[in-house]
Amino acid sequence: MNPSAPIGVFDSGVGGLSVLRAIRTELPHEHLCYIADSGHVPYGTKTPEYLQQRALELTRFLLVQGAKALVIACNTATVAAVANLRATFSVPIIAVEPAVKPAVALTKTGIVGVLATAATSASAQFESLRKRFGASVTILTQACPQLVTQVEAGDLTSPMTRILIEQYTAPLLTAGADTLVLGCTHYPFLGPLIDDVVGPSVTIIDTGVAVTRQLSRVLAAQNLLNVDLIPGSEHFWTSGKMQTTQGVISTLWGHAVTVQRLPQTVA
Numbered sequence: 001m002n003p004s005a006p007i008g009v010f011d012s013g014v015g016g017l018s019v020l021r022a023i024r025t026e027l028p029h030e031h032l033c034y035i036a037d038s039g040h041v042p043y044g045t046k047t048p049e050y051l052q053q054r055a056l057e058l059t060r061f062l063l064v065q066g067a068k069a070l071v072i073a074c075n076t077a078t079v080a081a082v083a084n085l086r087a088t089f090s091v092p093i094i095a096v097e098p099a100v101k102p103a104v105a106l107t108k109t110g111i112v113g114v115l116a117t118a119a120t121s122a123s124a125q126f127e128s129l130r131k132r133f134g135a136s137v138t139i140l141t142q143a144c145p146q147l148v149t150q151v152e153a154g155d156l157t158s159p160m161t162r163i164l165i166e167q168y169t170a171p172l173l174t175a176g177a178d179t180l181v182l183g184c185t186h187y188p189f190l191g192p193l194i195d196d197v198v199g200p201s202v203t204i205i206d207t208g209v210a211v212t213r214q215l216s217r218v219l220a221a222q223n224l225l226n227v228d229l230i231p232g233s234e235h236f237w238t239s240g241k242m243q244t245t246q247g248v249i250s251t252l253w254g255h256a257v258t259v260q261r262l263p264q265t266v267a
């Protein structure tokens with residue numbers, strides 16, 4: 001595999017851009033191909049079979065673009081599909097999972113809140129994280145489906161978004177949680193607002209940087225880091241509404257970008 005080949009990244013929508021921006025910061029010379037599967041969002045309410053099929057189709061498309069490695073920038077797709085993808089494809093596959101371990105190390109009240117989709121919280125993988133790292137603390141989960149909708153619409157700051165965050169975090173704060181894990185890649189875009197709502201006594205943990213470090217380690221171990229010194233490029237595709245998704249991706253990415261429509265066979 002050619003080290004100057006791109007890294008393929010996908011999510012149910014624009015949320016995985018929170019992971020992509022961490023990759024861009026850590027690995028400035030890598031070329032990146034990103035799929036926002038916004039035509040199929042939310043993943044949080046879909047069956048594992050549906051998500052496995054979607055993950056296979058998106059991965060095949062990214063491999064056709066020449067991807068040397070794959071990042072599943074979606075906790076929900078990870079729990080449903082990572083094992084199947086690893087069994088099917090030989091490229092390195094890096095996946096996100098809620099950062100339960102660091103949260104357990106940080107909590108002082110012994111109560112950790114995990115914001116994640118219902119599918120992630122109900123998964124065997126999450127149960128295993130809970131057993132491995134959470135035996136000494138209480139781990140509370142909260143699904144926040146409407147926050148995915150707000151981020152997909154590019155609405156990061158409205159009063160409505162704030163009210164939703166207040167409603168979703170209230171039960172966790174009332175129970176004494178002092179550490180909140182952002183277990184869905186859409187939520188980091190709401191980090192500043194979540195921070196403002198929960199206040200300085202609550203620590204918020206995101207996984208973007210940890211995933212990027214893992215990606216970096218895996219690429220280095222397989223001699224796949226791009227040694228070209230030119231800045232890496234980004235290419236974006238979506239299965240969602242072109243105009244809306246292009247606008248939202250540009251806003252979240254920080255400057256205007258071109259987004260292509262996924263071919264009909266994949267969309």
Ligand SMILES: N[C@H](CCC(=O)O)C(=O)O
Pocket residue numbers: 011012013015016041042043044045073074075076077117120148183184185186
């Ligand atoms: N961004 C996704 C899920 C959002 C959705 O429900 O589509 C995650 O990390 O879990």
